Amino acid sequence: MKNVVILGAGTSGTMMANHLESTLPKKEWKITIVDQYKTHYYQPGFLFLPFDIYTTKQVKKKGAKFLPKGVNYIQEKIDLIIPEKNKVVLADNRELPYDILIVATGTKTVPEEIEGMMSPKWYKNVFDFYTYEGAKALRDKFRTWEGGKLVVHITEMPIKCPVAPLEFAFLADSYFKNKGMRDKVDITFVTPLDGAFTKPRATEALHYLLEEKNIKEVTDFNIERVDYENNKIIDYADTEVEYDLLVTVPTNMGDPLLERSGLGDDLNYIPTDKATLQSTDHENIFAIGDATNLPASKAGSVAHFEAEILTENILRYINGEELKEEFDGHANCFIETGGGKALLIDFNYTTEPVEGTFPFPGVGPLKLLKESRMNHMGKLAFRWIYWNMLLKGVPIPFVDAQMSEKGKQLEKVK
Amino acid sequence: MKKIIADREIDVNEEGYLVDFKQWDKEVCRSLAEEEGISMTERHWDVIEYLQDKHQKEEPLSIRGIKKSGVINIKEFYSLFPGGPLKKSTLIAGIPKPKSCI
Numbered sequence: 001m002k003n004v005v006i007l008g009a010g011t012s013g014t015m016m017a018n019h020l021e022s023t024l025p026k027k028e029w030k031i032t033i034v035d036q037y038k039t040h041y042y043q044p045g046f047l048f049l050p051f052d053i054y055t056t057k058q059v060k061k062k063g064a065k066f067l068p069k070g071v072n073y074i075q076e077k078i079d080l081i082i083p084e085k086n087k088v089v090l091a092d093n094r095e096l097p098y099d100i101l102i103v104a105t106g107t108k109t110v111p112e113e114i115e116g117m118m119s120p121k122w123y124k125n126v127f128d129f130y131t132y133e134g135a136k137a138l139r140d141k142f143r144t145w146e147g148g149k150l151v152v153h154i155t156e157m158p159i160k161c162p163v164a165p166l167e168f169a170f171l172a173d174s175y176f177k178n179k180g181m182r183d184k185v186d187i188t189f190v191t192p193l194d195g196a197f198t199k200p201r202a203t204e205a206l207h208y209l210l211e212e213k214n215i216k217e218v219t220d221f222n223i224e225r226v227d228y229e230n231n232k233i234i235d236y237a238d239t240e241v242e243y244d245l246l247v248t249v250p251t252n253m254g255d256p257l258l259e260r261s262g263l264g265d266d267l268n269y270i271p272t273d274k275a276t277l278q279s280t281d282h283e284n285i286f287a288i289g290d291a292t293n294l295p296a297s298k299a300g301s302v303a304h305f306e307a308e309i310l311t312e313n314i315l316r317y318i319n320g321e322e323l324k325e326e327f328d329g330h331a332n333c334f335i336e337t338g339g340g341k342a343l344l345i346d347f348n349y350t351t352e353p354v355e356g357t358f359p360f361p362g363v364g365p366l367k368l369l370k371e372s373r374m375n376h377m378g379k380l381a382f383r384w385i386y387w388n389m390l391l392k393g394v395p396i397p398f399v400d401a402q403m404s405e406k407g408k409q410l411e412k413v414k
Numbered sequence: 415m416k417k418i419i420a421d422r423e424i425d426v427n428e429e430g431y432l433v434d435f436k437q438w439d440k441e442v443c444r445s446l447a448e449e450e451g452i453s454m455t456e457r458h459w460d461v462i463e464y465l466q467d468k469h470q471k472e473e474p475l476s477i478r479g480i481k482k483s484g485v486i487n488i489k490e491f492y493s494l495f496p497g498g499p500l501k502k503s504t505l506i507a508g509i510p511k512p513k514s515c516i
Binding site: 156157158162163191192193194197198199200202206219220222224236237251265266267274293295297331333335345347352353 | 429
């Protein structure tokens with residue numbers, strides 16, 4: 001009997017367990033998946049939680065429910081990966097030998113990376129919304145907040161779901177409008193990049209959103225520290241931005257397990273071939289989703305497209321065949337713009353998001369890079385798709401792992 | 415689009431970043447730097463080399479990376495490329511601007 005071990009039962013790990021369980025011959029392969037947590041969170045829902053659009057129940061379920069019966073599920077902390085010995089050591093000293101290892105340990109926020117961010121003010125007037133705890137604490141804060149300077153801030157790139165902070169600012173605009181207190185809230189978006197939108201086509205098509213919603217932009221802001229006593233953030237150029245309520249996206253890093261095991265880069269992400277998803281240093285270690293260092297968006301849709309290709313490459317690896325260099329960085333994301341509307345973007349490593357129709361060329365019904373109610377319905381419907389199709393590895397109808405250029409207005413791209 | 419840099423026709427995008435790294439050389443670099451009001455010193459070259467190396471390895475560029483680079487500290491990075499240091503230094507290095515997804 002041979003062993004494939006999957007580390008992490010989040011979006012990527014769960015999808016891989018489902019894919020492999022239905023593909024690998026059961027007599028030859030035992031599939032084991034390890035995760036320390038019982039709960040599986042619908043992370044895109046964290047965006048809606050602070051605004052009372054989703055309830056806590058809608059964003060969390062018991063993780064084991066989504067794993068196939070034939071898979072050996074271990075709920076335990078992982079201590080170490082020892083690539084030279086092809087084994088994983090768990091916190092309870094159990095050892096798991098593997099023939100193939102899949103690293104799906106994701107990314108997490110590390111507010112401790114910035115001086116003054118993790119302070120007595122954490123969850124008082126400094127919040128994150130990338131964790132369940134943060135999103136929920138922020139919801140409670142918003143319910144009674146009387147207004148002031150709301151600063152939505154990105155610490156450094158890369159982050160999981162790069163557009164979420166912007167969506168947050170848009171939803172905040174709607175939320176305070178609906179509460180009849182938008183005039184009491186001043187919203188500023190602070191980014192280390194040179195704009196809220198950084199791709200030329202998106203900037204052209206979408207910059208009006210910031211003006212329309214009266215959201216101020218502070219760009220090229222590389223935070224050095226949070227002055228939590230005086231309620232301001234300060235960057236390396238000594239620029240200061242004052243806040244009454246700071247909603248920050250802290251530094252995102254891979255799991256400390258990768259650092260302990262000597263497998264991570266500067267940010268604890270595992271160096272991975274961007275087309276095959278094989279780790280750069282060990283041929284029997286593969287990586288998927290947020291845990292990789294791929295120059296793709298850290299997002300569930302990316303993980304979904306990767307899972308199809310990784311499954312095929314694992315079969316090829318088992319059969320001694322050459323791996324397919326097939327992953328193109330495909331991402332597909334709904335972007336909430338507030339007021340019951342959303343945008344849809346579809347892009348990959350080399351093609352920036354452009355206008356067009358999706359998934360059927362010329363028909364839609366979804367429109368790319370344009371606000372519509374239909375896109376918003378799509379985003380809300382996606383929660384159902386996530387729990388019922390995506391995690392179980394069911395292909396999303398009409399959307400391939402590789403990006404399609406059909407129905408897109410690519411001609412303007414230079 | 416095309417732009418004349420160091421007496422040569424160079425392909426650049428809307429924001430002036432080089433599209434084809436093969437067209438970059440030290441002459442082009444000096445000329446790009448001048449347009450940004452920067453005159454290249456040895457320290458500038460160290461940074462440019464570091465950025466190009468990271469880019470070639472497809473590693474994302476960040477202030478954190480600069481901090482850990484061992485090449486330069488952040489205060490010096492800001493003083494060498496005042497304004498948006500990453501934005502300016504990548505332009506001069508002939509590599510793409512660090513981006514988010516839209």
